[in-house]
Amino acid sequence: MPPKQSLSMSWLLQYLRPVKWRLTLLLFILLISIALQLINPQIVQRFIDQATGSGTISSLLALAGLYLGVAVLNQLFTVSLDYLGNDVAWRSTNRIRASLLKHTLRLDMRFHNRKTPGEMIERIDGDVTHMSNFFGMFIVQIVGSFVLLTGILGYMFIYSLPIAATMTAFTCLSVGVMFAIRNLGVKASQAERQANASLFGLIEERISGIEDVQANGGVPRLMNRYHRAMRSVFRSGLKAWMLRVTPWNVTVVLFTISVTAVLLISVRLYLHGQITLGTLFLFFQYTQMLNDPIEQLGNQMQEFQKAKSGMLRSRELLSLQSEIKEGDEDELPEGPLSVCFEQVNFSYNEDLRVLHDISFELKPGERLGVVGRTGSGKSSISRLLLRLYNIDNGAIRVGGVDIRSLRLEALYRRVGMVTQDVQLFDGTLRDNLTLFNPDLSDEEVFETTERLGLRPWIDAMPHGLDTHLSAGGASLSAGEAQLFALTRVFLTKPSLVILDEPSSRLDAATEATLQTAVDQLLERCTGIIIAHRISTLDNVDKIMVLREGRLIEFGMREALAHNPSSEYFRLLQTDRQEELA
Template structure:
């Protein structure tokens, strides 16, 4: 059977009022109301280790970068020793018989060569690190995208869309920025500290000890500040996600906001979220910003001590002026990387906080693994619900002990008030959710044992809210069957009356649908989605209020096309307009998750029960008047 498009059924499924409201009720989610998703405390070390572990595929390149960075840093570290010789040449020459400019020129050329080569190598290392980071982030995006396809619908019920989008976009971008701005400097700074320390110990162990005293003080200050600022960075990115969610929700529903005059409330909600983001961002940056001035202060104390002690030893003749000059340079070279490392903690904390938010997505529980049982071929389309029970909330049962049989080629209409469980029924058939008890079979095969892609490839679904993606009308029709020929696409378009309006568009079937689908009407969008299901040629059809967006004349045309499509196929039709399901083989009347009546249109009217009450409510003139008009 051909692969078919389900019209973005998962997106629609998790928006149904029968469960979406229940799933979000505990989260404070309402119209333009933002989110209330909680954040667990970040474990900095474990998350940072995992983030670095994602670079493992690039380990050979990383080793090479480490080696050339170490060599380049060593070259930089030798610079002051070389220049110290020049200082001593000048000082000794001034006191003695003159300056040896030839030797001084050699020293300058040596220093210049060392700095130029080291600089070029460090630039190369930085370039390679950027490549490593971008490859790592590329894989992370791939992992997140793949993960999202493996998550159950219930996960998206619990995750506000704006918050999830923020994790997939903003947080991953922040990880890339943080790694790119810190890794190269961290490598250089670490090697600089180690190389300079070795040279200082060689030049003067006592002065080296003075410099080393600043290290534990710097580490203590940095650790204390990081401990207090890390939680603030988590709050900052959480509030960023909430603000994005609010903005996305407000812009998506901007027409509704204006219709009900809620602009002021939406603006107030934005101001509240913006204020929360400002507060969390300010606190995170302010606390982490304490590190830099603290480290500078500690470093300046060590400079004072070196200058005083060095001056005394030069006067005593135990140390040359060039050595003191070199040592002062080394002290700065030693403390500057430590200062830079400390200043990078805010970037590291921010990146790790974002990484943990992404890891939460990657660690989310996936839907159950599909079994390997296959549906019979050719598929007849006999669908049976056997004592099915299901609820979105364990404390609020929705469907209990529901049984029904849809024979091959029959049309089963499902009617009932909002929240009765109509859409839930077809969501279970599509395995967007798994039953709590009982089972659903197709041609005697339990669908729980059938791989989801195989199951859904045999079911065509058209939803109440038409979904089109950015692309041409031709592409949208062929979405569920990309291998379809041009003739097959045109045949589906003609059968669903898409062909009638396409020729009025400037580019015909090559007309590009924009992001919002605003260049075609709601009815035209619905016809395109119906043509998509036509082309897929499924064995089972699900029509969820498929004609609700079209006018009466178009509805009649679509109904005629649906009648032709349903020929020989098992069809489930969810309908509010009872006039559209008169010819159904079986009409199921659902209330509170149970089937309270079933039968044909005429039989149910004669029963004088729930169906008749629904029918009368739609025809205010009375049942007899409507039947006469019909």
């Protein structure tokens, strides 16, 4: 097993390879910039020596012009380095964000049930942003600092061995100390990131439930929890910052000692006539320049600790594996699909089983109505059919194929689902209907919406299919939302459709319109309708009654509806009495 550090580098290199040519250009400009930084103090040295000696005005002006030209050129290269450094950082870290998002979207629902959207935003964006800050100047400041240090020390060995030895000792000691304590603040930085993630999760959770918070007078209690979360963020952030700045504080002390020693040696050499005034200035300038890369290394050590905490958290997220393992099969039979449950048991957690030995079969093209009280397991059946969760034991077959042997994409391509809650995304009306599928033409969209009764609503929009919709769905009525969801499913041309209580929030007139659309949708596929109202199941072929996760009745609807001893018959009578009341 390779050491953790090499694993980190190999993990990072996969995101840096696509920008390797930009990195090459960055290094080339960096070397030129460092050379210019080393040249300028020597120009000043000659200027001072000539100004205090026998230099002419023209030679002094030439040196001044050269100094100005080198300084301007160096500034241009510095701007280029900043631009390229940030360009490389954002290109590489955006790929990390994409990998994290894609991986997160593929994780199973058990994971997503434990994580709030606010926390996941912080994990995918917040952690990576700290990595971006580090990458943005890593090449420029880390690599550049070492090259500049080498250049300065190389020059000093040419001019004065005692001063070079002093500066080398300071440099080695400073770099050694920083390297030794480079991970000092990593764990504290991880705790800081987690505190921030918890805070964002709290804010997102409460804002999404703002109606309940306001209606029940929960604002003061919410603010109390917010202040507690902020206190945790402050304390963890303060601890992390104090640990991160320790390497920098150490180098400040060492630099002060080094500068004092170099100045004392330089003044002594000047007083003994061994160096000129210009050389004395050169020693001083190089000593000051020596501080810049050391200080940059110290700053980057802080950024490194924050970045490493982000890397560790990102790799931890990427290392999580979904419990839903894809199969290898990619094909299902053409046309409507059969459905078969064979002694299926399922639980969301180990302590409470939700479904007990569920077994039933639907032939291709049949319609099944599923009824039962709240918590009887109706929605769990739909989630299992889409493999949002794994079953505990048993088997589920669609089109005669065990869904565990199918690729998820192959399953989702043929199975559609409509739920009570319809999500709108920030985008055009067309994007929301097609779920950003560019292969669906406007003609297909218009034909489908015409059949489902949604076309008049689209025509009333100011820009038709190009009308921009905001996320959340506040611009849709309950009926429009359900027709919207049906249109989405209709456009995918599924072979099996699951309708999870689609009419539970609708009035009778809107429900009738929706039922017409549902009947059209189910003409060409197998259908499973999870019903809130029994009256919506008049057109199904079979009925399944669930109670406390157990299948207590399954059969043809007509037979059960006319059998006074059946559970479905009793539910029908109760439903009719409620309507008359």
